[in-house]
Amino acid sequence: xxxxxxxxxxxxxxxxxxxxxxxxxxxxxxxxxxxxxxxxxxxxxxxxxxxxxxxxxxxxxxxxxxxxxxxxxxxxxxxxxxxxxxxxxxxxxxxxxxxxxxxxxxxxxxxxxxxxxxxxxxxxxxxxxxxxxxxxxxxxxxxxxxxxxxxxxxxxxxxxxxxxxxxxxxxxxxxxxxxxxxxxxxxxxxxxxxxxxxxxxxxxxxxxxxxxxxxxxxxxxxxxxxxxxxxxxxxxxxxxxxxxxxxxxxxxxxxxxxxxxxxxxxxxxxxxx
Amino acid sequence: xxxxxxxxxxxxxxxxxxxxxxxxxxxxxxxxxxxxxxxxxxxxxxxxxxxxxxxxxxxxxxxxxxxxxxxxxxxxxxxxxxxxxxxxxxxxxxxxxxxxxxxxxxxxxxxxxxxxxxxxxxxxxxxxxxxxxxxxxxxxxxxxxxxxxxxxxxxxxxxxxxxxxxxxxxxxxxxxxxxxxxxxxxxxxxxxxxxxxxxxxxxxxxxxxxxxxxxxxxxxxxxxxxxxxxxxxxxxxxxxxxxxxxxxxxxxxx
Numbered sequence: 133x134x135x136x137x138x139x140x141x142x143x144x145x146x147x148x149x150x151x152x153x154x155x156x157x158x159x160x161x162x163x164x165x166x167x168x169x170x171x172x173x174x175x176x177x178x179x180x181x182x183x184x185x186x187x188x189x190x191x192x193x194x195x196x197x198x199x200x201x202x203x204x205x206x207x208x209x210x211x212x213x214x215x216x217x218x219x220x221x222x223x224x225x226x227x228x229x230x231x232x233x234x235x236x237x238x239x240x241x242x243x244x245x246x247x248x249x250x251x252x253x254x255x256x257x258x259x260x261x262x263x264x265x266x267x268x269x270x271x272x273x274x275x276x277x278x279x280x281x282x283x284x285x286x287x288x289x290x291x292x293x294x295x296x297x298x299x300x301x302x303x304x305x306x307x308x309x310x311x312x313x314x315x316x317x318x319x320x321x322x323x324x325x326x327x328x329x330x331x332x333x334x335x336x337x338x339x340x341x342x343x344x345x346x347x348x349x350x351x352x353x354x355x356x357x358x359x360x361x362x363x364x365x366x367x368x369x370x371x372x373x374x375x376x377x378x379x380x381x382x383x384x385x386x387x388x389x390x391x392x393x394x395x396x397x398x399x400x401x402x403x404x405x
Numbered sequence: 406x407x408x409x410x411x412x413x414x415x416x417x418x419x420x421x422x423x424x425x426x427x428x429x430x431x432x433x434x435x436x437x438x439x440x441x442x443x444x445x446x447x448x449x450x451x452x453x454x455x456x457x458x459x460x461x462x463x464x465x466x467x468x469x470x471x472x473x474x475x476x477x478x479x480x481x482x483x484x485x486x487x488x489x490x491x492x493x494x495x496x497x498x499x500x501x502x503x504x505x506x507x508x509x510x511x512x513x514x515x516x517x518x519x520x521x522x523x524x525x526x527x528x529x530x531x532x533x534x535x536x537x538x539x540x541x542x543x544x545x546x547x548x549x550x551x552x553x554x555x556x557x558x559x560x561x562x563x564x565x566x567x568x569x570x571x572x573x574x575x576x577x578x579x580x581x582x583x584x585x586x587x588x589x590x591x592x593x594x595x596x597x598x599x600x601x602x603x604x605x606x607x608x609x610x611x612x613x614x615x616x617x618x619x620x621x622x623x624x625x626x627x628x629x630x631x632x633x634x635x636x637x638x639x640x641x642x643x644x645x646x647x648x649x650x651x652x653x654x655x656x657x658x659x
Contacts, residue, residue, distance in 0.1 A: 302490075302491065307510070308463060308481045309486075310487075310511070311481065311482075311483045311507070311557075324497045325495075325497075327497075
């Protein structure tokens with residue numbers, strides 16, 4: 133009887149897993165189908181003149197532009213420039229943001245004093261600071277990384293600090309009763325309890341870093357995907373603009389995928405829900 | 406006579422807010438001797454939590470003082486073990502590592518870790534040491550919470566509504582279980598609870614606080630229930646009348 137039950141349970145489990153696998157596969161196929169449909173529709177509409185290929189470009193024209201840029205080596209130079217600037221801005225914005233959040237958590241007085249400034253800086257459109265960075269830092273990559281920092285830093289500080297402040301007060305009380313000092317409370321409770329918050333901040337930051345880099349490259353640059361977009365629009369080469377946007381989407385997607393992998397590893401390592 | 410462990414002397418507390426001031430406690434005094442299990446009951450808003458926070462050293466009283474083993478409490482001390490309402494096991498640590506959290510914090514030596522292993526073995530937690538907290542039942546988690554408190558070997562235990570987060574059946578089972586462990590380990594306890602029957606089941610003495618600002622209304626020596634195990638106390642003839650007496654003292658109107 134028990135053997136029969138076990139066999140029945142195994143079969144049920146196997147059916148459930150098969151169904152689940154099929155559902156996941158179905159969603160993936162549907163996603164690919166949406167992309168293919170979009171590309172085919174775009175090609176057909178521009179081929180038949182329903183959409184102006186000069187303005188909207190087309191997948192085949194993008195492929196051709198991509199090939200030209202790739203052969204000349206220009207593509208890799210522009211991708212390399214933008215990726216390097218994004219990674220620099222992302223890493224410095226994230227590390228600096230988390231460090232400042234730790235300092236503000238550590239000292240409630242400093243946190244209270246700086247709170248209105250953080251709120252104002254968060255509300256300020258950071259692109260307004262672009263000309264100041266150019267004047268102060270120059271027209272090189274420094275100004276673009278500064279722009280990226282300006283966009284991602286305050287958001288990182290506010291998100292991470294908010295997470296730190298919302299650590300369960302009862303758990304903090306328990307730590308104090310176990311004799312923990314402030315450093316131990318941070319190391320053993322606040323930091324591990326907020327790993328999800330930090331990973332979420334990374335996810336937000338990667339997008340913001342790209343915004344910062346592209347905005348910076350619009351304002352001042354001689355290379356990068358943002359430069360290609362501006363240059364393409366100025367000489368009305370929309371194929372170049374669309375190609376740059378497509379490459380940008382792939383780069384952003386790959387970086388986001390990297391963060392998602394990091395998130396999975398963190399969740400597994402620290403058994404986060 | 407066992408030595409005096411906890412002395413609460415004329416403790417009063419007033420909370421200040423920009424709008425007003427609120428008196429939470431007024432002239433509360435009582436003592437607990439070594440080995441006693443004392444419960445503190447009172448209606449909502451009587452200042453139980455405030456008193457507990459003061460005894461724990463997390464807040465200074467506006468008036469009066471609290472002494473543990475003769476020393477005045479002005480900050481949290483490792484001489485007092487604290488068991489909160491919820492188990493608060495850290496989800497990112499396994500059970501063994503949760504239980505030894507206090508030892509890590511207090512940088513205790515190998516002797517304490519060996520004692521932790523022994524206690525885990527003695528109280529049926531050895532086989533779950535590698536598991537994560539969400540793999541355990543509510544009762545087992547609460548047991549882990551108590552062992553985490555006990556392994557640092559505090560002389561005095563503060564139980565803050567330690568069973569109230571559990572459903573009724575689990576609460577009764579866990580409270581009896583934890584009472585047994587505490588008695589085995591010869592600990593002195595102050596249990597803060599709103600549950601009169603729980604206080605009568607587990608304690609040697611019940612202190613009743615009045616409605617806020619809280620002050621001691623009555624102290625019941627449970628000599629009639631002395632040496633009777635918790636579950637058997639429920640059937641004792643005096644149990645019902647004691648509940649009735651304390652209920653009357655709480656002065657709760659529906």
